[in-house]
Each structure stands twice: as structure tokens, then as C-alpha cells.
Amino acid sequence: MATLSLIQNDATSTEFHFGFDNSYARLPAGFFARVLPARPAAPNMVRLNAALAAEIGLDSAELATDEGAALLSGGRIPQGADPIALAYAGHQFGHFVPQLGDGRAILLGEVFDREGRRRDIQLKGSGRTPFSRGGDGLAALGPVLREYLVSEAMAALGIPTTRSLAAVTTGGQVVRERFLPGAVLTRVAASHIRVGTFQFHAARGDLDAVRTLCDHAIARHYPEAAEDQVPARAFLAAVVAAQARLVARWMLVGFVHGVMNTDNMSIAGETIDYGPCAFLDTYDSGAVFSSIDEFGRYAYANQPGIAQWNLTRLAECLLPLFDEEQEAPVSMAKEILAGFAAQYEAAFVEGLRSKLGLQESHEGDRALGADLLERMAANRADFTATFRRLILAADGEDRPAAALFDDPAAFTDWAARWRERLGREATSSEARRHMMRLANPALIARNAHVEAAIEAAVESSDFAPFHRLCDALARPFDEPGLETAVYAEPPAPGGPAYRTFCGT
Template identity: 45%
Template sequence: MPTLEQLVFDNTYARLPSGFGARVAPRAFPNARMLSVNPSAMRLLGLEPEEARRPEFVEAFGGGKPLPGMEPFAMVYAGHQFGVYVPRLGDGRALLLGEVRTADGVKWDLHLKGGGPTPFSRGGDGRAVLRSSIREYLCGEAMHGLGIPTTRTLCLIGGDEPVYREEVETGAMIVRMAPSHVRFGTFEYFHYTEQPEQVARLADHVIDGHFPHLSGVEGRYARFYAEVVERTARLVARWQAVGFAHGVMNTDNMSILGLTLDYGPFGFLDDFEPGFICNHSDHRGRYAFDQQPRIAMWNLACLGEALLTLMTEDEARAALATFEPTFSGQFLSSMRQKLGLQEAREEDRGLVGDLFSVMAEAAVDYTRFFRALGRVEEAGAMFADRVPFDGWAERYRARLVAEGSVDEERRGRMERVNPRYVLRNWMAQAAIERARQGDYSEVVRLLSALADPFTQRPEYEEYTVAPPAWGRHLVVSCSS
């Protein structure tokens, strides 16, 4: 295993022409210290977790003393925020520290969030607060554990610097990781500033680095767009199946690689409520849970417009038209797995839709219901009025008999896809409250539990109960 100083950097984004961002030195916290490190993410870089105990680790990733080869760089982008185009955003509280190339050829962007002001901070301090940093730190691993494409988080760093938001809060930093942090809004910035040559340069950069099978191919830009449409459709279908609400699906928060990006006011469903709004800033419900597929397609249309100097309108429309069938196919496939079904049948769409109606009427707990459904009677006990559920369950049992399902085998399949543990807002809030008192043990426990959300483990059973009264229907804001 290499040491910290032996990491190999290949900063392809920083070598792009001028105009793609700005070189910025991060600003360390006074008395910076490691609060938590993610062993799984460390190993992705080829590092042993023990490396994080060295003071050099905090210096390198907390902005104090960059490693040789790092080229801290703030990326410029624009975006549609709540449907309104904002022409210049960019990394206002984040920096691309560098791109590590591992021994097996995999590239990881190391992105410091909370490292101080940049030219894109719009008068802000460039910092992040402890509560939002903990939420992103935990949720990246939670989503990875669920098998959903996502950014990862390497570590959580604290220090002695207050941050001023609605109130005075504790500052923190995270270092997140992804193969790329290019967003839909990165393309929009160059399109709307009438720089078609930069749109092409950015597209070639992304294709060469992440869609190499398209490099140099005729019609590659249209095919690239079509693949982004497909990845995004499959991503959002997985969100819907697991009951995840992103909360702020602006185009600058949409990954060009189809990753879950920028964890702000997210929320996993407690009671099943199709119109669940987890972001208290979303007054009109634009980003409500049941609106996410529609918004994803709208965002993809914005991306398609930004790429029109590289492909025809007909090509863009044809690619975008694949969103709905791709989303529907992935979603129905995921729901069949959650129901333990092995065969695809025409009646399955109605079976799923009717189940959601019954669940919504009774406001049953989404995650706990599907985990219990392996034993149908156990799931039925969650309904005060059993009649609607029992009617649905009769159809479900008949469907299982029709494909020759064996109960014990079905239960095993269902427990491998229906999580026992998800990062509910009340769990994150409990960890945040302890951390504010200097106790990060709950952050560490949750990180461990969420890394393997399907396996029942007695030491984490407290995370399977219904939310406490204070933690029901918590909403959070965009403020970080």
C-alpha cells in the first residue's frame, strides 16, 4: 500500500484551457483535526486507514499543506435553480484538490468542501457547517451501501472557526470523491456564454475520460448525450424505488456521470407520502419525491439544449425520448425485486401501483414495510385498517403462486434488496447533536451500519424502529 506522499496525481481538469475555473489555495481551519475517516474510501485510493492518523493527512486534505502534485482548482458552472437560470455559479465553497490516479488506472477527483472562498463564492465565506457536512459524509456511504451510484466521502475534518448562517455554527470540511464532478450546469455555462468551442472541449474531456468507447467515434456527442439520459433515468428510478428524495435537483446538482451529487436537504421516506417535500425552501414542491422523474427529464432537456452545437435537434429529441421507457423499465425491475418476483408479467405495473395507493392511504413506513413484506402477515400488521391491504395481498399471493415462488427463497431475495437500515433524517440529526458536543461516536456507528444496510445486526437494531415523535417529517434547508 502506498503512503500519502506516494499518491499519483493526474490533474486533467486543471490542464483544460483558461476559462474552466480558477486556481485557488484552500484555507485551513485553526486547530484543524480529523473527526472521522471512511476506511472504505481510503482503500479506493490504495491507502490504509491508519494513514489518516498522521498529522500530514489533515494538513493535506484540510487545506493546510497540499501534497506534491495537488493543483487546487475551483470549477466554474451555471445552472437552473428551481427552474430559473443562474448564469454563473461555480465551486463557491468547494475546490478540486487534485485527481488521483490509482495503481489500477482508476481516477478519483478529491473535492474539498468548505475550504474557504473562491472567485465563485458570491460574497460567501466558502465554508460549510458541521450539520451539513455530517449529512453528506453519511449519505454518500448510505447510498453506496444501497447500490446507488453516488459520490463518496473520504473524511470529515473540524476546526476552531465559527461559521455564520441563520445562527453561529461550527465549521467543518469534507473531502468527497468521484470519477468526475462535472455537472449539467458546467455545459450550460459555456453554452449560454456563447463559447461553443469550450462546450466541445468539455464534452471531449468527459468522453475521453469516462466514455472512452465513444472517443473519436462519428456521432459521439449524440451518443454521449443518449448515455447520460440513460444513466440519469436509471439513477432516479433507483431513488424512487428506495424512497430517497434529493430535495434540490437543480441542473448544477446533476452529475454528468449519473451519480447522486450534492447532498443537501435530502430525506428518505418515513411514512409513505408520494408528495413528500424534504426541503423547507421548496415552497411549491418542485422537488417533491413524486416529481423527481419529471424534473430529471426537464434537467436533461436543459443539458440537451446546451449540447445543440454538437448534435442536431432531432438527435437530442430522440435521445431524450428514451428517458421515460428507461426509467419505467428500471423502476419496475427494481420493484419486482423488492416484491421478490422473478418473472416479468404484464399485470406487475398495476400490482405495484395499487400497492402504493394502499400504502399512501395508510401512511405506512416505506422502508419498514418492504423489509417486513417477506412475511406478508407481518407487513399487514402495519395497517390499522387491514381490508385494503388484505385485498392487495390476495393478488400478491396469487402472483407468487403463478410463478412457483418458494417462500423461504423469496424472503432471502427480498432481504438482499430491501434495506433494514437507511439514513433517516432523525438518525442524522441525533448524530449531529452529539457531534456538536464533541462526541463523534454516533457518526462512526452510523457509517458502519449504513455501509451494509441489508444485513441484520443486533448492535444496530435501534435504527430499525419507527421515527421518534420529534423526528417525524423533519425537513431541512439548503443552508450549509
């Protein structure tokens, strides 16, 4: 493996290989600010994602050392890195803020993974930047562990997402409502270009910057769009399609992002920025978990509509690149945006059929699935457990799923009609069970377990629950064993309403 020296202050040299090729840092200066991360007092590795390290061509054995912990917390800068904080704007809960930017994150650089894909390596919680807006730029341990857990759980579910390479404690404290242990998350992403990145330049009337950013994003994420007669149009269509698929997959596992501001929507089609996120326990289409979402703007059922609203903001930025004629750009954009609903619905219904064990497309399938969801809502049935137990119900074992309903007959009445529908297909029972196991996870990052793992780490420096939960969530579709069964059980009914908080 080739060697790269680390450079910063009087740090001793250690050999790591990153092979940075920093394309974003080669854009004009107005796209970012160059800044060095704060050096942590006493960095200590909490968890290193060895599999992800191998995927992006890094040596996990070297990263697992003390010097690796320093590297992945900002204490040392690898040679070839070009640390920058990205500029972006955004609509936050519908209100436009013309300048946000990376206030507590620093992009070290870009690498090519083993499949030749360009990936960002970013430190989150690594100190002040010019975009910190009076904040300290640091991260508390709790939000770092939450993002590590949930982003890796999403990756294991097969949902496009940013990834977590490492969680490192800094040896210092941060001040929030109280003193809390500090930490840094090393995040890996296809890129950190957001809808808000385009808004930043469009709000300033800098059409050249919008064009430069669009060309960069096309080359990096959607190269086929460059062949279109109007590349910006093809780019918008590609982002719309990617987001429609992504949000459908969120909905199919009961994921609630919690803060779908335009600055938290990646144009790469990845889930990004795990702040006040959560998963449904009891099915509730209006579920809101974020403490700051007072009016339910980002409720579970609102996510497809909000995604389309955010994409409309992207279209507004791109309109000047479409055509010089006054009306044509608007017509083009409206046509592309109108396609979001159909693409989302197609992806959602396809996924719902798989969850129900249906391979063929029959009229009434969508209504059959919707009826189950309505019955789940009325009977306070657990979302994940109900769908997982359909695997048994397909073979006539109704009791495990029915037990989740306040009125078990609400399930058994539906199940009789569902099995009649299953009987119209030639799929074997074995093939159906296999399909349903891959569509219906047994394990998700249940809110109570995530909170318990965070509390043990923050309050008692006990990271064992965090590691056990990480390990369990890495195999969400396996049938739970003795050690992991506890993570599959729905919470006891009647507990307090769950709330999550932004990690800033």
C-alpha cells in the same frame, strides 16, 4: 509505497502517495480558477473512511494522523495537486443563473483507484474562491456530517454516488444564523462535471469550450461514444441512460434529493450534492423535505420528470455539436430525450419486481406494485419497513407488515392477490427471500437518527452517535441485531413534519 511530500507555508514534510494526474486542470483556464484552500486553525479528524482510502490507493494509517487531518482539511497541499475551483452555471428552481461555480469547494486533483478508474479528490468547505459570491466558502459541521452519513449510506445501498473520504473539524467557527463549528468534507467523485458545467460555456456562446468539455467528458466517462458518427449524440444518450437508472434507484429506496438544480446533476450518473436531502418514512408521493422548496418542484414523485427537464437543458448545450443541418440536431435530441421515460420505467419496474419477490415479468406486475403504494399512502404506512416486512408476508406472516397500516385489511387484501402472483413462479422460497433481502434494505439513513447524530456532535461535541449510525448504515441489508434494531424502526406516528436545510 511511493512517497510524495506535502508543501505549504512552513509545514513539515510528510510522506503521502496520491499519484495525481490532473486532467481537468489541463483544460483551458476559463474552465476553472486556481485557488489554495484556507488553512484551518486546528484540524481534527472526526472520521476517516479507511475502506475508501484503500480503494483509491491511499494509506489510511498515515491519513489518520494529525498531519493527515491537516491534509484533508486544506492545511497542507500534497505535491502534485493542482487546486482549482470549477466554473459552472445552473438552473436553480427553474431560474437560470449564468455563473455559479465551486463557491466552497476546491478540487485537489485526480487519482486512479485500484480498478484504474479516475477519481476526483475535492475539499468541501475549504474557504473562499472566485465563485463564492460573497460567501465565506466554509462549511458548518452539521452539513458535513449529513453528507458523510447519507452519501456513504447510499453507497452501501449500491446506488451510484459521490463518496466521503473524511470529515475534519477545523477548530474554527462559521457564522450562519448563529456561530457553529466549522468542518471540511473530503469528497471523492467520478468527476465534478455537471449539466451546469456545459451551461456555463453554452450561455457564453463559446462553442469551442462546449466541444472541449464534451470531448473531455466522453474520454473520461463514456469512451465508447467517441466511436459514434456523432459523438455528442452518443454522449447525450449515455447520460440520459445513466440518469434514468440513477433516479429509478432513488425512487426504489424512497430517497428525495431535495435540490435537483442542473448544477447538482452529475453527467457521470452519480448522486451529488447532499444538501436538503431525506428519505421517506411514511410513504407520500408528494413528499417535500427541503425548507427552500416552497412549491414542491423537487418532491419525491417529481424527480423523474425533473431529471428529464435537466437533461433537456444539457441537450440544448450540445445541439450545435450534433450536425450542421438546422433540423437534424433537434430531431436527434428529441428522440434521445423521449427515451428517458421508457428507460426510467424499465429500471423502476425491474427494481419493483425484485422488491416484490418476482423474478418473471407478467402483465399486471406494475399495477400490482402501484396498488400497494397507493394503499401505503392512504394508510400512512412506512415505505422501508413495509417492503422489508414483505419477506415475512411472502410466507404468510402478514401481521408485521399489516401493523404498519392504519387499516390492516388494506394490506392483507393486497397480500392475498400478491401471493397468488408469487405462486405462478417456480422460484424457491429461499431464492425469493434472498432476492428480497437484497432489494429491500432493513436500514436507511432515517431522518430522525441523522438529525440526532448531528445534534449530538454540534451541540455537545459527542460524535459517538454519528459513528454508531455510520457503522450501522454500512450494512443496510443485514438483519438488524440488538445494537442496530433501533435504526430499523419507523418513527412514532403523529410527529412534526420533517424539514431539511441547505448547507450553504
